[in-house]
Amino acid sequence: MNNSQINRLKDKTFNYFGIFCTLIGLVILAFFIGSIFYDGLRRIDWDFLTSLPSRKAEKAGILTAWVGSIWIVIFTFIIVVPLGISAGIYLEEYAKKSRLSSLIEVNISNLAGVPSIIYGLLSLEIFVRLFGMGNSILAGSCTLALLVLPIVIVATREALKAVPHSIRAASYALGASKWQTVWEQVLPASFGGILTGVILAISRAVGETAPLIVIGALLYVPFTPSSPMDEFTVLPIQIFNWISRPQHEFTTNAAAAIILLLLITFIMNGVAVYFRNKWQKKINW
Amino acid sequence: MKKEKIIEGLLKFSALVTILTTVGILYVLLSESIAFFREVSIWEFITDKEWTPLFVKKHFGIMPLVAGTLLTTFIAISVALPIGITIAIYLSEYAHKRFKKIVKPLLEILAAVPTVVYGFFALTVVTPFLQSIIPSISGFNALSAGIVMGIMIIPYVSSLSEDALSAVPKELRNGSYAMGSTRLQTAFKVMVPAASSGIIVSVILAFSRAIGETMIVAIAAGQQPRLTMNPLVPIETITAYIVQVSLGDVQHNSIEYRTIFAAGITLFIFTFILNNIGFYIRKKYREQYE
Numbered sequence: 384m385n386n387s388q389i390n391r392l393k394d395k396t397f398n399y400f401g402i403f404c405t406l407i408g409l410v411i412l413a414f415f416i417g418s419i420f421y422d423g424l425r426r427i428d429w430d431f432l433t434s435l436p437s438r439k440a441e442k443a444g445i446l447t448a449w450v451g452s453i454w455i456v457i458f459t460f461i462i463v464v465p466l467g468i469s470a471g472i473y474l475e476e477y478a479k480k481s482r483l484s485s486l487i488e489v490n491i492s493n494l495a496g497v498p499s500i501i502y503g504l505l506s507l508e509i510f511v512r513l514f515g516m517g518n519s520i521l522a523g524s525c526t527l528a529l530l531v532l533p534i535v536i537v538a539t540r541e542a543l544k545a546v547p548h549s550i551r552a553a554s555y556a557l558g559a560s561k562w563q564t565v566w567e568q569v570l571p572a573s574f575g576g577i578l579t580g581v582i583l584a585i586s587r588a589v590g591e592t593a594p595l596i597v598i599g600a601l602l603y604v605p606f607t608p609s610s611p612m613d614e615f616t617v618l619p620i621q622i623f624n625w626i627s628r629p630q631h632e633f634t635t636n637a638a639a640a641i642i643l644l645l646l647i648t649f650i651m652n653g654v655a656v657y658f659r660n661k662w663q664k665k666i667n668w
Numbered sequence: 669m670k671k672e673k674i675i676e677g678l679l680k681f682s683a684l685v686t687i688l689t690t691v692g693i694l695y696v697l698l699s700e701s702i703a704f705f706r707e708v709s710i711w712e713f714i715t716d717k718e719w720t721p722l723f724v725k726k727h728f729g730i731m732p733l734v735a736g737t738l739l740t741t742f743i744a745i746s747v748a749l750p751i752g753i754t755i756a757i758y759l760s761e762y763a764h765k766r767f768k769k770i771v772k773p774l775l776e777i778l779a780a781v782p783t784v785v786y787g788f789f790a791l792t793v794v795t796p797f798l799q800s801i802i803p804s805i806s807g808f809n810a811l812s813a814g815i816v817m818g819i820m821i822i823p824y825v826s827s828l829s830e831d832a833l834s835a836v837p838k839e840l841r842n843g844s845y846a847m848g849s850t851r852l853q854t855a856f857k858v859m860v861p862a863a864s865s866g867i868i869v870s871v872i873l874a875f876s877r878a879i880g881e882t883m884i885v886a887i888a889a890g891q892q893p894r895l896t897m898n899p900l901v902p903i904e905t906i907t908a909y910i911v912q913v914s915l916g917d918v919q920h921n922s923i924e925y926r927t928i929f930a931a932g933i934t935l936f937i938f939t940f941i942l943n944n945i946g947f948y949i950r951k952k953y954r955e956q957y958e
Contacts (some may be wrong), residue, residue, distance in 0.1 A: 394850035401758025496943035498880025508696040562910035590782025593882035
C-alpha cells in the first residue's frame with residue numbers, strides 16, 4: 384500500500400468510527416430506557432397513580448408526587464414567563480448599549496452556568512427563611528423560576544432578533560408607540576420561538592431535584608398539597624427517595640415513576656421542537 | 669407617554685432581577701461562609717485532609733470533597749471529550765445534511781433527561797455491569813457515576829464543537845481538499861486547529877457542568893469523603909455533601925449548617941472561574957476570520 388491508499392483507509396476508518404460514536408450515546412440511552420420500561424412498566428396501574436406513599440413498596444403510589452409536580456410547574460410558569468419575556472424584551476428592544484446592559488448580558492450567561500444546587504442555597508436563605516415562605520410550593524417555584532429564567536430570556540431574545548427590522552419600521556410609520564409596536568407586532572411574530580423556550584424551561588424545571596432537596600422539599604409527604612403555602616414533594620424527589628431504599632421492590636417503583644417522568648420530559652421536548660420547526664416554516668419574511 | 673414609561677420601567681426591573689439573583693447568591697454564600705470561617709480557619713479548611721463535620725470529632729478539610737468532585741469530573745470528561753469531538757467532526761466533515769438534521773436533536777435528548785434518571789442508571793445498570801468486570805469495585809463508586817455523567821455531557825461537547833467547526837470558512841476546507849487531502853487530514857490538520865478556541869470552550873463548559881452535577885453523584889458515588897483518586901471506592905463530591913446535609917436534620921445557625929455554604933462557595937468559585945475563562949476565550953477569538 385502506498386501512502387495515499389493508507390490515508391484513504393484511515394479516512395474510511397474514521398468515517399465508521401464517527402458513526403459509532405454518534406450512535407453509541409443514543410444506543411446506551413435506548414438500552415437504559417428499555418431496561419427501565421422492562422422493570423417498571425408492569426408496576427404502573429391506576430392504584431400506583433392514585434395511592435399515597437407508603438412504607439410497603441407494593442402499596443406505595445405517586446399521587447402526592449405528581450400532584451406536587453403539577454403545582455410546582457404551574458407556579459414556576461406563572462413566575463418565570465412574565466419575568467423572562469419582559470427581561471428579554473427590555474434587553475432586545477429597549478436597552479441602549481450601555482455598561483448596565485452589557486453587565487446584565489454577561490450576568491445572564493454567568494447565571495446559566497451556576498450549578499442548580501447553588502440556587503437551592505440561595506433560596507434556602509432568601510425565600511425559605513428571610514421571606515418566611517418555609518419549604519412551601521411557593522418557595523420551590525421561586526427557586527426553579529430563577530433557575531430557568533436565563534433559558535426564557537435567551538430564547539425570547541433570539542426570537543425577537545429573528546423579527547426583521549422592517550416590521551418595526553412599518554409599525555412606527557403608522558404612528559404606533561414603542562410598546563404598541565412590541566405588543567401588537569413584534570411579540571406575536573416571535574411567539575413560536577418564545578413558546579419553544581418556555582416549554583424547554585418548564586421541562587427542565589420538572590426534572591430538577593437538587594435545589595428542591597436543599598430548600599427542604601420532603602421525601603415523605605402523606606397528603607396532597609391544597610395551597611401554594613403547603614409542603615410538597617415532586618416526582619424526581621419521590622424517585623430519589625425510592626432509589627435510596629435498599630429493598631428491591633422500591634427500585635421497581637422508582638423505575639415506574641421514571642417512566643412517567645421521562646414521558647413528560649420527552650413529550651415537552653418533542654412539542655418544543657415541533658413548534659420551533661412549525662414557526663420557522665410558517666414565517667417566511 | 670406615561671404608560672410607556674411605566675412599561676419600560678417594569679421591563680427594566682425584570683431584567684434587573686437577574687442582577688439581583690447574582691447579588692443574592694453572592695450575599696448568601698459570603699455571609700454564611702464568613703460566619704463559618706470565623707470558627708474554622710481558612711488554612712484548616714484547605715489543608716486538613718479529613719472532612720467529618722457531622723461526626724463527634726470534627727474535621728473541616730474541604731480537600732476530600734474537592735478530590736471527589738474532580739475525580740468524577742475527570743472520568744466524565746474522559747468519556748465525553750473523545751466521543752463528543754469525534755461526533756462534532758463526523759457531523760461537520762463526513763455526515764449527510766439529512767443525517768445531521770435528524771441526529772443533532774436526538775443527541776440533545778441526552779442532556780434533557782433528568783439527572784435523577786441518570787443516577788438510577790448508574791446505580792442499577794452501570795455499577796452491576798462494572799462489578800461483573802471488576803469484582804473489587806464497591807456498590808457506590810466514582811467510576812460508574814463519572815461514566816454516566818460523561819454520557820450526559822456528550823451533547824455539551826459535540827454541539828458547541830460542531831458549531832465552532834461550522835463557523836470555519838469553507839475556503840479553508842476547500843483549499844485543503846484542493847491540495848489533495850482526505851477528509852480526515854482536512855479535519856485534523858485544518859478544521860480542528862482553526863476551530864480550536866470554540867472546541868476548548870465547549871470542553872471548559874462541559875467541565876463546569878460536570879463539577880456542578882448533583883444527583884448522579886449523590887445517588888451512585890457514595891457519601892464517604894475521602895482524599896483519593898481511586899475510582900473504585902465510595903467517595904463524596906461537594907454537591908453530594910450539600911444534598912446529604914439537606915436531607916438530614918441539621919440545626920439552623922449551627923456550624924454543620926454553615927458547612928454547606930462553605931462547600932457551596934467552593935463549588936461556585938470553581939464553576940465561576942471556568943465559565944469566565946470560557947467566555948473570555950470565546951470573546952477573544954470569535955472574529956478571527958473576518
